[in-house]
């Protein structure tokens with residue numbers, strides 16, 4: 346039988362083993378917590394990569410901006426944007442009346458337009474397009490408070506899409522308004538996909554038709570149902 350070592354030796358051994366377990370934890374923790382003020386860097390990590398953060402100064406350029414604008418005269422691959430029908434809603438200098446090549450006026454396309462319109466446009470223009478969306482209502486409320494416009498609110502009524510002037514707009518112009526905005530309305534070109542902006546324009550046309558339709562616009566086989574519903 347192996348004789349038991351003395352107690353003090355066992356005790357020191359266990360203590361040493363415990364002490365040895367501490368450094369890996371400390372190192373792991375230090376590695377996982379970034380700290381720009383750490384004095385001693387055992388491992389250099391990506392805290393110290395040379396880079397420019399957004400909105401900081403880069404003295405290398407005359408204008409001092411670290412965020413560089415696109416170089417004049419360069420065009421990114423696949424972004425020539427030369428198709429004026431697709432990109433601006435313009436054909437031969439006039440507002441396009443049709444969808445650009447590649448897009449088709451299907452029920453699915455209009456439903457996509459409806460869904461996107463309800464998300465992006467209805468807040469101001471209202472679901473039915475009368476310019477009575479939630480944001481518009483709230484702004485009007487603030488504007489008409491008895492002590493004058495609250496917090497300096499200023500607001501231009503979101504236009505009714507059934508206004509005679511707006512009803513005259515061609516499909517291409519509606520697309521262009523959704524893309525670049527008009528007067529007090531901001532554009533949504535960066536927030537909404539190009540195809541979806543066309544779908545929205547198509548849906549606005551459908552919405553306008555729906556609010557100004559006559560019985561002749563309804564397919565004959567559906568007219569009877571409609572008469573019952575409308576009464």
Ligand code: HEC
Pocket residue numbers: 462465466467468469470480501502503504506510511519522523527528529530531533545546549
């Ligand atoms: C933040 C509120 C707001 C949102 C969201 C908004 N609009 Fe507007 N829109 C306005 C206002 C305000 C006007 C009137 C601007 C003016 O008269 O100066 C307007 C005007 C218009 C007009 C009328 C243009 C004309 O000839 O008078 C159209 C069409 C239109 N918007 C379409 C859209 C579509 C499509 C969307 C969704 C992509 C949209 N708007 C989203 C506020 C909004």
